[in-house]
Amino acid sequence: MTVKELSAAPNLTTLYPKAVAGGLRRSGGDSLPDTEYVRRGVTVDPRHLADYGRVCGFRLSDELPATYPHVLAFGMQIALMTEPDFPFPLLGMVHVANRITQRRPLRLGEPMTLRVRTDEARPHDKGTQFDVISEVLPGDEDEPVWTDVSTYLHRGGTSGSAGAPRARPTELAPPAPTARWRVPADIGRRYAEVSGDRNPIHLHRLTARMFGFRSAIAHGMWTKARCLAAFEGRLPGAYTVDVGFKRPVLLPATVGFTSWHSGAAGWAFELWHARKPTPHLTGTITPE
Template sequence: MPSLLRAALSVVPFPRPSTLPEDTLTATVTVDPEHLARYQRVCGFRLSDRLPVTYPHVLGFGLQLDLMTRRDFPFPVVGGVHVANRIEQHRQLTASDVLELSVHAQDLREHPRGRQYDVITTAAVGGAVVWRDVSTYLRKGPSQTPTAERPAREPAPATPPHATWRVPTSTGTAYAEASGDHNPIHTSWVGARLFGFPKPIAHGMWSKARCLAALEGRLPDAYTVDVSFKLPILLPATVGFTYTGRDLTLRDARTAKPHLAGTITA
């Protein structure tokens, strides 16, 4: 819990640098079969020793949090918005792999709504990189970049979704326990309201994992999956999943507003 306590304390004002830290945090991890099974259940994957492509992200979450809660990080971790995630998997990983994880931050840049930066997590086996994750965060605030015109609203899809899922309120807490991400916007009505949400919202990485679980057995061992997180999923919810062979979307089942959009490339 020390990192979570530092996350809460990061909102306390103190002088911060204007640049991202340059160092890289590392750890060597082995897979706990019980933890893997818990993650697979909450995200909808089959129970197997094959690691879901999103699973190393949660193994590296502690390092990510350690990095973003440091005093030399330019922003408090509380209030950062996870807007996109890209994962490149070079081969299928299994529970027997010993993963050498590394995490660093890069590319602090202007955005019309504030500033963005990337947190990069890589996993190597025997010194060879086998997996790479790029999480893009937005820190809302003043920006020197002109505000872009709001894009036209996407038309509702002409065909019904390939699958419809009921997402209970308990998903927020269940995924928090499996991932280590206990951000109160996902687990607490009070915490969600403090940050402007009427109800707890689903974790973005849960929604990505749930979509990929629906495609289990249909994807190659090596591929890239790149998604943008759109509107939050207010819990409980009913969502519709669509996959066209390259593009995937997750939408509100009633309004068809997008929650997630992405692409998969071999």
């Protein structure tokens, strides 16, 4: 594996034009690059953490929400997926699932090493799926205490040989929400400011229409973070939170949130369309 050391966070302003240019090229097969990006000595800006908490619904704390390191690694993920040897165009990619494992809480002030790589391109009935793996190693530790696996779908070019969608869990609750949230029209722009994810489908109705959406849609990782914030005060120090992204949240929206106990001290949860039995997101929280 080729390891590339980064001295600073990648500049997303320059990476998005690369993503657009990459969207004009044809897929170069499905061989993922054997490259890992590494950035050492990363510390959290308290103001940025506070801004993230306000946008996603977390309380102010020196303990990082489990979804927060994803935004620290996001630029490295985009940099890796806009390299010339990356086989798939970034535009049109679908984020279908995300699994985060936290082995202990990370705290404000801890120096961290971030690592990002890709893994396991595999056939799907709609194209090719692959994972982007991000890790956090505190200080000089050799083992990650936080791991994020983002699964993406590149549509087209499938052999149709495998990759049926994940079956819906049998314990799903009916759409009787325990909470209803109003999602404002500007949440995509607000989350873009703290995450760096300025995909045009999230920013404005007009730019979203260019990609086939009738309005801007909420970021999948915002919906995951907003759901996780609903569990604050009830989570163990070590756990895995695993979600599948189902239907986009068209902005503005009213959504229903449902949660219930599942397994040994675990949780299951869903985010629903407020007036239809259509889930936007399904997830589980499992103690480690």
